[in-house]
Amino acid sequence: MLFFRSEERAAKWCEGRGVPRRPLVTMNQLWKLATTWYATRLEAVARRPQASEMRALFASIGLDDDFWDPGSDRFG
Amino acid sequence: MFADRDLGVKVAIYGHFAETGRRPEVVDVARRAGIDEAGVVASFQSLRAQRLLLLENDGRSIRMAPPFSGVPTQHLVEADGIGYFANCAWDALGVPAALRKPGRVHSRCEESGEPLDLPVGLEGPESSDWLFHCLVPAAKWWDDLVFT
Numbered sequence: 001m002l003f004f005r006s007e008e009r010a011a012k013w014c015e016g017r018g019v020p021r022r023p024l025v026t027m028n029q030l031w032k033l034a035t036t037w038y039a040t041r042l043e044a045v046a047r048r049p050q051a052s053e054m055r056a057l058f059a060s061i062g063l064d065d066d067f068w069d070p071g072s073d074r075f076g
Numbered sequence: 077m078f079a080d081r082d083l084g085v086k087v088a089i090y091g092h093f094a095e096t097g098r099r100p101e102v103v104d105v106a107r108r109a110g111i112d113e114a115g116v117v118a119s120f121q122s123l124r125a126q127r128l129l130l131l132e133n134d135g136r137s138i139r140m141a142p143p144f145s146g147v148p149t150q151h152l153v154e155a156d157g158i159g160y161f162a163n164c165a166w167d168a169l170g171v172p173a174a175l176r177k178p179g180r181v182h183s184r185c186e187e188s189g190e191p192l193d194l195p196v197g198l199e200g201p202e203s204s205d206w207l208f209h210c211l212v213p214a215a216k217w218w219d220d221l222v223f224t
Binding site for chain 2: 007
């Protein structure tokens with residue numbers, strides 16, 4: 001899980017390593033993921049999101065590809 | 077002290093990370109949680125099984141207590157005068173989110189090496205056109221969390 005300066009930089013990095021390009025996420029989308037995942041992490045009541053909650057979270061910010069589905073078997 | 081030992085250990089681990097920016101040793105967790113070291117090590121294994129913690133091979137050293145990293149990484153977050161290493165780009169924003177404090181994320185573009193210096197407030201990062209890329213599909217994240 002890495003930062004890139006631009007879409008072109010991410011594409012070049014993937015091409016150079018012969019790995020597939022994945023969906024790119026903006027900083028605002030990433031903040032939504034980070035706060036949902038971690039906002040209560042220091043508290044006793046904190047718990048990891050369950051699969052259904054993960055799907056709902058990703059979908060809520062437009063990440064609805066199978067890539068973001070924790071139950072997907074598309075990737076072997 | 078918590079009635080649930082694992083919960084007490086988890087809170088102690090995160091409390092130490094938040095206060096120091098560094099991973100606690102078993103003895104630190106024992107003191108903070110008010111239990112013996114054997115109990116701490118047993119809880120480390122339990123928390124690992126619950127995917128809340130990643131341990132080094134010795135079973136006693138914390139590699140990851142997401143979003144915090146127990147070892148130095150390329151993702152450094154400064155908040156309230158303390159430096160925190162994050163496990164990945166996602167966790168770099170996760171540190172100020174977990175601390176509920178403004179911070180500053182220092183990282184880099186993985187392709188060009190260009191430095192990233194991103195202020196993050198309580199409502200989120202300053203406007204930025206940098207991007208986040210995850211190579212591993214969500215269904216595989218825990219197969220190899222260090223690689224992910």
